[in-house]
Amino acid sequence: MKKIIATENAPGAIGPYSQATEVNxxxxxxxxxxxDTATGELAAxxxxxxxxxxxxxxxxxxxxxxxxxDVFKTLVFxxxxxxxxxxxxVYSRFFTGDFPARSCVEVARLPKxxxxxxxxxxxxxx
Numbered sequence: 001m002k003k004i005i006a007t008e009n010a011p012g013a014i015g016p017y018s019q020a021t022e023v024n025x026x027x028x029x030x031x032x033x034x035x036d037t038a039t040g041e042l043a044a045x046x047x048x049x050x051x052x053x054x055x056x057x058x059x060x061x062x063x064x065x066x067x068x069x070d071v072f073k074t075l076v077f078x079x080x081x082x083x084x085x086x087x088x089x090v091y092s093r094f095f096t097g098d099f100p101a102r103s104c105v106e107v108a109r110l111p112k113x114x115x116x117x118x119x120x121x122x123x124x125x126x
Contacts, residue, residue, distance in 0.1 A: 007060055027066055076117075
């Protein structure tokens with residue numbers, strides 16, 4: 001059975017989709033842009049956008065009763081692969097130890113002309 005996950009502690013969907021869905025104990029977030037929840041605007045720079053995107057993903061997971069420690073896969077979409085090191089430095093502050101699997105691809109354009117967008121997939125621990 002599919003359950004919709006939604007929180008006011010992360011930016012709302014900007015289209016016809018949910019912040020996250022849960023199916024059989026797995027939580028799949030939609031891509032999170034680096035939007036500052038206090039202002040509703042994109043944070044300035046790839047480091048700040050990476051931090052905001054991961055904080056937004058964490059807030060959505062918290063609504064589902066999970067945390068970033070439950071993440072086993074991330075997908076990172078980055079506007080410029082030259083910013084990979086900057087993104088990675090921030091990313092490494094959020095995930096330590098048993099790192100989730102990850103894909104990272106450069107894309108031509110992101111919604112709102114963001115610099116980074118991050119999806120996470122988490123599982124309930126048994």
